[in-house]
Amino acid sequence: MMKTIFITGASSGIGRETTKYFANHGWRVIATMRNPQKAGELADLPDVVIMPLDLMNPEQIRETSQKVLAEYDVDVLFNNAGYGMMGPFEKLPESEIRKLFDTDVIGTMLVTQQFIPHFKARKGGVILTTTSLAGIIALPRDGAYGAAKRAQQGMVESLYYELKPFGVKMAAMIPGGTNTNFQTPINILDGYEEPAARQREYLLDGNAAFPGPEEAAVAVWTAVNDGKDQINYPTDSVCQKLYGQYQSMNVEDFKTYFYDRIFGGVAQ
Numbered sequence: 001m002m003k004t005i006f007i008t009g010a011s012s013g014i015g016r017e018t019t020k021y022f023a024n025h026g027w028r029v030i031a032t033m034r035n036p037q038k039a040g041e042l043a044d045l046p047d048v049v050i051m052p053l054d055l056m057n058p059e060q061i062r063e064t065s066q067k068v069l070a071e072y073d074v075d076v077l078f079n080n081a082g083y084g085m086m087g088p089f090e091k092l093p094e095s096e097i098r099k100l101f102d103t104d105v106i107g108t109m110l111v112t113q114q115f116i117p118h119f120k121a122r123k124g125g126v127i128l129t130t131t132s133l134a135g136i137i138a139l140p141r142d143g144a145y146g147a148a149k150r151a152q153q154g155m156v157e158s159l160y161y162e163l164k165p166f167g168v169k170m171a172a173m174i175p176g177g178t179n180t181n182f183q184t185p186i187n188i189l190d191g192y193e194e195p196a197a198r199q200r201e202y203l204l205d206g207n208a209a210f211p212g213p214e215e216a217a218v219a220v221w222t223a224v225n226d227g228k229d230q231i232n233y234p235t236d237s238v239c240q241k242l243y244g245q246y247q248s249m250n251v252e253d254f255k256t257y258f259y260d261r262i263f264g265g266v267a268q
């Protein structure tokens, strides 16, 4: 029987690429997006169903999820939609912090809540969430976005225990820098120009550019199909290396290494 994946943020970047990848591999894709007009060529792919879903709209989250669950036996939920914010912490406006958390954290949680009873009842399935390397490694100017991504990561790791008894896999897709339309409507440098440039160098790891979303789509496919009891999936080889380096170090040693790397010799 044809398998079904439900994706949020399918209009662009990792979500869009994953929609194409799964559709091209014989899956039905429920490609949700806050603005369905952005579907474009996705609407012409076989067995791709475009549905509206804005993470800021709890009523629409319920409606779209319930409509889909009534019609399809969903195998995979891919929580992918999100955006970012960067800046010295004290400069981040309260209203923007709330909006970011409403979207990336609460919105993702509400979607997940809609699908849990379905996966528990069918005793199987996969719930993936695109978190971030910033949800694992703290970066300067990332006090709100990094916190939101850690919150998602915390949800994933907690639900691992709740859902494993029901045969449901919980996993985090972890991109590092990825060349997409990733939005950071608030991006304040304000004295952090040099550390920000060094941070970018760290994330590039000697490459001229960030990888596109293609590797991330393959990583999603792997996480869904490898049958492994594994939570964290860095989505490309650069991120895998940085994630591996972080894991191999004591957290206190890492912070000293990283501080030196980002701020060494920079006057404050």
Ligand SMILES: NC(=O)c1ccc[n+]([C@@H]2O[C@H](COP(=O)([O-])OP(=O)(O)OC[C@H]3O[C@@H](n4cnc5c(N)ncnc54)[C@H](OP(=O)(O)O)[C@@H]3O)[C@@H](O)[C@H]2O)c1
Binding pocket: 008, 009, 010, 011, 012, 013, 014, 015, 033, 034, 035, 038, 053, 054, 055, 056, 080, 081, 082, 083, 084, 103, 130, 131, 132, 133, 134, 174, 175, 176, 177, 178, 179, 180, 181, 182, 183, 213
């Ligand atoms: N790119 C990176 O460097 C990077 C690194 C680490 C983690 N990530 C994470 O990767 C995920 C995918 O981002 P991307 O890199 O593929 O960027 P992208 O190209 O901007 O795609 C983000 C998607 O999220 C959607 N979105 C934003 N706000 C939404 C809302 N309120 N409701 C529903 N959808 C919403 C966007 O919709 P619109 O098209 O309508 O804007 C778009 O479909 C995000 O969770 C992001 O935090 C990205």
